[in-house]
Amino acid sequence: MYGNNEFDGSAAFSGGGFMPSQATQTADPSFSPAKNREAQGLLPLTVKQIREAFQASDDKANILIDGVSVNNVKLVGLLFEKTERVTDVSFALDDGTGRIDCHRWVQEAVDTKEMELLSNGTYVKVHGHLKGFQGKKQLIVYSVRCVTDYNEIPNHFAECMYVHCYNTRTQKMQDAPQVTGQMPNPAVNTPSKGCQPTSSNYHNVDAIRGIDKLVLNYMQQPSCIGKENGVHRVELAKQLNVPEHKILEAIASLESEGLVYSTVDEFHYKSTANG
Amino acid sequence: MDTSNPAAFVNAELLRMYVGRRVRAVIQVLRNDGGSIFGKSTDEQELVVKGHPPNPPTTFVEVIGIADSNRSIQAEIWTNFGDNFDVSSYNTICQLANGDFKHLFI
Numbered sequence: 001m002y003g004n005n006e007f008d009g010s011a012a013f014s015g016g017g018f019m020p021s022q023a024t025q026t027a028d029p030s031f032s033p034a035k036n037r038e039a040q041g042l043l044p045l046t047v048k049q050i051r052e053a054f055q056a057s058d059d060k061a062n063i064l065i066d067g068v069s070v071n072n073v074k075l076v077g078l079l080f081e082k083t084e085r086v087t088d089v090s091f092a093l094d095d096g097t098g099r100i101d102c103h104r105w106v107q108e109a110v111d112t113k114e115m116e117l118l119s120n121g122t123y124v125k126v127h128g129h130l131k132g133f134q135g136k137k138q139l140i141v142y143s144v145r146c147v148t149d150y151n152e153i154p155n156h157f158a159e160c161m162y163v164h165c166y167n168t169r170t171q172k173m174q175d176a177p178q179v180t181g182q183m184p185n186p187a188v189n190t191p192s193k194g195c196q197p198t199s200s201n202y203h204n205v206d207a208i209r210g211i212d213k214l215v216l217n218y219m220q221q222p223s224c225i226g227k228e229n230g231v232h233r234v235e236l237a238k239q240l241n242v243p244e245h246k247i248l249e250a251i252a253s254l255e256s257e258g259l260v261y262s263t264v265d266e267f268h269y270k271s272t273a274n275g
Numbered sequence: 276m277d278t279s280n281p282a283a284f285v286n287a288e289l290l291r292m293y294v295g296r297r298v299r300a301v302i303q304v305l306r307n308d309g310g311s312i313f314g315k316s317t318d319e320q321e322l323v324v325k326g327h328p329p330n331p332p333t334t335f336v337e338v339i340g341i342a343d344s345n346r347s348i349q350a351e352i353w354t355n356f357g358d359n360f361d362v363s364s365y366n367t368i369c370q371l372a373n374g375d376f377k378h379l380f381i
Contacts, residue, residue, distance in 0.1 A: 046379050048281065078352070096282045096299055096339070097380050123354065150337070150356040154368040157284075161376045 044074045044159040047098035060132030066167035076125045076156040079118055089115045093126055102139040123147040214240050215250040216259055219271040230263045230270030281381050282339050284372040287320035291345035298348060299339040301356060301365050304332050317366035326350035335360040
C-alpha cells in the first residue's frame, strides 16, 4: 500500500493509536520503556505472547513484551465458557494461539446488557488490563464487543505483527545508540517482507542507497543537466565503474522517487533537478 | 478449541505442513453437500471441509479443526464470515504467521 519511501507511515499513522507518541519515542537515550508512564498505549496481542511473557517474568505485576510495559491490551478471538454471576461475568477467550481467562465486572445495566448480547462460540474483540492473580494470568476486561466485519480478524493479527516489529526495532535502536538519525521504518510499506530487525539490514540499505546516490550525483552535475537528452546508462556504468544491472536498479528506484526521468528512449535519463 | 491447543493459520499450500494437527482456514464456498463443503482456499486452491456446515453458509466460512490430509479438514467449529472478505489479506497473514512471525502464534 504505502510503498513510497517519501510517505513516512510511522509519523502519519502513529501506529493507529497503538504506539507511544513519536515525540517521546525516537533517539531518546533516557527513554526507559518500563517506567515511561506517558506511553501507556493499547497493545494488540496474541494470547501466546501474553502467556510467554507472563511465564518469563518474575514480577507478575509488571510484564514487559518486546520491551514495552503491558497495561492495556486488545485481543480478538472466540468467546467460550461464559459464566454469569451477580457482580461479574467470566469467560475464556480463544484466539487460535491459546486461551486466556477474562473477567468483566458488571456494575451498571449498560454493562450487563453488553454481556447479554454475547454467546459462546462468537468472535469478539476485547479490551482489557492484564493482571496476575495468585500466579495465574487474567484479563480484567473493560469492553467486549461482537466482531461485525470479519476482516477485523486478519487485521488484528496484522496489527500484532506490526506492533511487535515496531517495538523490537525500537528496542534494538536503544541497544545500539550509534545507529542514530535513522527513523525506525516499520513494515508498513510491504507487509509481505516481514520484519528483520537485524543491524545487517541497515548496511544493505546503505549500500543500495550508495549506488543511487552515485548515479544521482553524476546526473546532477551541470554538464549532465546541460545535455538535453540526459545521460546514456552505459555511460553511467562506465563512468561510475558500476555494473550495468546495478545502474538499472538504481535508475528504477530513483525514477520511482521522482528524481530522474527517461528522455528520448529508455537508455537516456536526466535528473529532475534544475541544477 | 481445547485449552492451549492452538490452531495454525493455513491456506492450501500450508495445510500439508499441519496434517494431523489443528488448523484454521477461510474457505470460499463453491459447493455445499450438507455433510461437507467443497471450497476454495485463500490461495485459490480447492479444499474439502467435512463436518456440519452452517445452514445456510455465507460466501466465506472460517473453519477450525484437524487437517486430515493435505487437501481436507475435519472441521469442529464453523463461522460464517459473510460475503465481503479480503482474501488476499488473510492469505498474507497465513504466510506471515507461518514465516517470520511464527513465534507470535504457534
